[in-house]
């Protein structure tokens with residue numbers, strides 16, 4: 065049949081056809097709004113209007129190590145940046161005689177920069193991280209935590 069041939073020549077139309085076949089006889093919730101898509105014709109959720117695609121998934125929690133590392137780096141960034149703002153604000157408008165040492169300010173500045181840079185690199189590395197073995201993944205996540213908390217810990221050891 066010419067129509068069938070045309071359908072298979074276009075991967076997008078082919079995917080839509082497979083989507084229609086897949087949900088024809090299955091109770092399948094829309095991944096966004098939960099609407100039951102069973103027997104739906106077409107590629108948009110009738111409830112929320114989102115475009116639907118048929119996809120291959122995995123049973124492995126592939127994002128856990130990535131999120132763990134991201135939390136470590138973000139913690140370092142948040143700690144250093146917030147304390148830096150606080151210290152600068154106090155020094156300018158706050159208590160008389162409040163003078164943070166150059167070392168303290170440097171540790172906060174470096175901590176914030178390392179945290180921000182680390183988050184940027186970590187996000188770019190997400191797909192590469194997905195390809196390494198599970199143990200190595202968690203090794204990288206641990207390294208991210210170590211990098212994230214190094215300067216906050218040094219700051220806490222310095223401040224009195």
Ligand SMILES: [Zn+2]
Nearest residue numbers: 094097109112
């Ligand atoms: Zn929906």
